Every structure is written in structure tokens, then in C-alpha cells.
Amino acid sequence: MKVTISDIAKAANVAKSTVSKVLNDSPKISQETKQKVREIMKQMNYTPSSIATGLARQSSCNIGLLVDMSKESEFLNQFFYNIIGGIESVIAPLKYELTISNVQHNSPEGHFLNRLVFSKRVDGIIANNSVLTEELSEALNQLEFPYISIGEIMTPGSWVDFDNETGGNMLTEHLIEQGYSKTAFIGGQQQEKIYTHRLGGYLNALQQADLTVPQPWIINCKAEEHDSYHAALELLQREERPDSVVCMNSYVAFGVLQAAKALGIDVPSELGIAAFDDYPLSRYTTPPLTSLNIDTFKLGVSSGQLLMERIRGNDAPHKHLLLEPELIPRESTMRTRFSGATS
Known part of the structure; x- marks a missing residue:
């Protein structure tokens, strides 16, 4: 089995970066450490990678x-x-x-x-x-x-x-502070890490407020206007419907806003809408959307x-x-x- 920098570092009880610096004769490494590492390289018949060494030098x-x-x-x-x-x-x-x-x-x-x-x-x-x-x-x-x-x-x-988890928590806490108690979550795919974190923050805020929501109120769909519009249209026509929605992004929020308008549901008195991402629609919708500013x-x-x-x-x-x-x-x-x- 080929000896690696990791093997040399372990044997010498130093960091891999130290071994790399020894290979490149860095002045930051003491002569004592260089001698120790080089001796172990010799004992273990280590041949340095020309690619890794060249990358470090140029x-x-x-x-x-x-x-x-x-x-x-x-x-x-x-x-x-x-x-x-x-x-x-x-x-x-x-x-x-x-x-x-x-x-x-x-x-x-x-x-x-x-x-x-x-x-x-x-x-x-x-x-x-x-x-x-x-x-x-x-x-x-x-x-x-x-x-x-x-x-x-x-x-x-x-x-x-x-911090997407903190963001989900912030949006949900804000809705709770405004008097909403039945908050849904729309948008995103389960396999996406960003969705997992945003949903986690939303669920944590609900738990802290001793609130629960039906599982069908957490809706996975493409985080864009068309899919979110149809998801919201179906959700808002159920016998038991939410009084607020946390949206995966502003495109989802725009779809939810359009669904509420189509059903004659007033925003914000009957439905609160809050979204991740402030760009590009949030301040220009009717009404303007509460959102998180994510400074890219x-x-x-x-x-x-x-x-x-x-x-x-x-x-x-x-x-x-x-x-x-x-x-x-x-x-x-x-x-x-x-x-x-x-x-």
C-alpha cells in the first residue's frame, strides 16, 4: 500500500500541513522538525507526490x-x-x-x-x-x-x-408574535439540506410556542411560483386551513399570494405570508411581503x-x-x- 502524507504525519505526530511544508523546505518549520519528518519519510520509503508538491510551490x-x-x-x-x-x-x-x-x-x-x-x-x-x-x-x-x-x-x-435554521425560526416567531397560530410551510424538496434547515427552524419555533400543525400543512414542491400557486390553492380550500404560511423563497410567496387573491382571502387579516429571500419581488407585491434579507x-x-x-x-x-x-x-x-x- 502506498504511503501517504497522512501516514507520515501520524508517525511523526505532526499535522499534514507540517509534512507538506517540510517537503517544500518551508522556513516556518524548525530544522529539528524537518530532520525528524525526513527521517520517518526515509524509514517508510515515502515518495512525495510531484503534483501536490508543485501545487504548493507555484x-x-x-x-x-x-x-x-x-x-x-x-x-x-x-x-x-x-x-x-x-x-x-x-x-x-x-x-x-x-x-x-x-x-x-x-x-x-x-x-x-x-x-x-x-x-x-x-x-x-x-x-x-x-x-x-x-x-x-x-x-x-x-x-x-x-x-x-x-x-x-x-x-x-x-x-x-x-443560518437557515435561525431564519426559519425568525420568520415563524414573527408570525406568532403577530397573532397567527396555524402556520403552514410551503416549498422545497426533502433531500435538499437548505430545506431541512429552514423547516427545522420553523418546527422549532412552533415547538417553543407549544403549537402543532397537521403534517399535510408541510408541503414539498418546486420552490417557484407555478407549483406553489397550485399547492396553496389546494391547501387554502381545505376545511381546516392555516392562517399563515412560511415560504421557501419569495417566488413561492408570490404563488401563495396569487392563490389567496384568487380565493378572495385577505392578506394579512385572514392569511399572513412570510418568506426567505428578499429578491426580487418582496417589496413590490400587493401587499409587500415580510421576508428575510440574505446578503449574498x-x-x-x-x-x-x-x-x-x-x-x-x-x-x-x-x-x-x-x-x-x-x-x-x-x-x-x-x-x-x-x-x-x-x-
Whole structure:
């Protein structure tokens, strides 16, 4: 079995990053530690990977932002360009360039590992967690190549995300404070981590208030206007219906709003509607929608900062950063007088 950096690190009782620095003769490592690690390498007949060593030595002053061009929703929206702006605001003053690249999962020749990593065209990678599969994360970890996931990942690695569970809790607590007690949840798919966290916050707020809802009031559907409209239309015509809805995003909320209008249900006196994501419809609907502001520019800034930390000191521990959303109360939930912002 081939001896790896991990084997050497374990035998020497040092971090993998220390072994990597010894391979590159880093001045940050003491001569005593270098001698100890090199002796163990000799004893274990370790042959360093030329790829990993080369990656550690060469800088391109370039950052790769990975997108999956087969998923238009990932790059044809305002959030994507806000993230780009946030990353650029961090790396540009440090004389780094940003390269946007298609991940190309199904093309071995064009795969980003070959085009960007092995070719040393970038010093680090930023990608959404829908792009960074467990397999890809493990491959980058094995190469000790710096990367940041936008969105939580299960494999060891650094990531930044919004606290979606707290967001679900905030929206539901707000509805309860406004006098609503029968709150449904519409939108999202069960296998999506973001859905799981948002739903978890909603359920936690209900539990804290000693409230329960029928299971049929938690509706999975595509998080877009058409499906949510039909889901809400069916839900709001039941004999037992909710008096409020937490929506997976503003598109879902718009569908729910249209269903309420079609059924002659007044918002907010008969139905409160609150949603994740403030863009692009929330402040312009009738009535304007209560929503969570998720600052995607800040998401880009944070991912850029975390990546530069890893590039400049690859022995830095992995970090998990959760950003706090901001509640923006508007007329769609204003059953009682509210003193907060109404922008």
C-alpha cells in the first residue's frame, strides 16, 4: 500500500500541513522538525507526490469560481452576481484575478481538476455545495488544495452559509408574535439540506410556542411560483386551513399570494405570508411581503476571506461560518402594529 502524507504525519505526530511544508523546505518549520519528518519519510520509503508538491510551490494569483452550466438557476440570477462582487472586493486589492469556470462533471478531459488544479491555473477554488460533491471535496483534501464551499458540506473542509435554521425560526416567531397560530410551510424538496434547515427552524419555533400543525400543512414542491400557486390553492380550500404560511423563497410567496387573491382571502387579516429571500419581488407585491434579507454580497466577501486565509496559511484549521439573516417585516404579516423596519 502506498504511503501517504497522512501516514507520515501520524508517525511523526505532526499535522499534514507540517509534512507538506517540510517537503517544500518551508522556513516556518524548525530544522529539528524537518530532520525528524525526513527521517520517518526515509524509514517508510515515502515518495512525495510531484503534483501536490508543485501545487504548493507555484502561485498563479488566480481564484477559480466553479459553476455548473447545466443548471441555469445557479448563474442566471442576481444572487450569483452579488457573490461575484463580494469575492472580487476581497481578492482584487490582493492582486488576484477571478476565473469563472464550468465544473464539467461528465468530461474527464475538461474537468476542472485537470483544467484548473493540476495545470496550476488557480491557487484556490470557491464553489456552491451543489457543485462540490463529497468525491470532489475529498480529492481536493487529498491534494491539500485550498477551497471554500458556499453552503454546508459534510466532508472536512471550510464553508460559509446563511443560518437557515435561525431564519426559519425568525420568520415563524414573527408570525406568532403577530397573532397567527396555524402556520403552514410551503416549498422545497426533502433531500435538499437548505430545506431541512429552514423547516427545522420553523418546527422549532412552533415547538417553543407549544403549537402543532397537521403534517399535510408541510408541503414539498418546486420552490417557484407555478407549483406553489397550485399547492396553496389546494391547501387554502381545505376545511381546516392555516392562517399563515412560511415560504421557501419569495417566488413561492408570490404563488401563495396569487392563490389567496384568487380565493378572495385577505392578506394579512385572514392569511399572513412570510418568506426567505428578499429578491426580487418582496417589496413590490400587493401587499409587500415580510421576508428575510440574505446578503449574498456578504456571502461572497466571507468566502473570499476564508479562501485567502487558506491560501496564505494552508495549515489553518477548517472554518464553518454561519451568517445571520435580517428580518424585514412588511404588510403581508402586519396583523398588529409593528415597530420594526417596513422598507
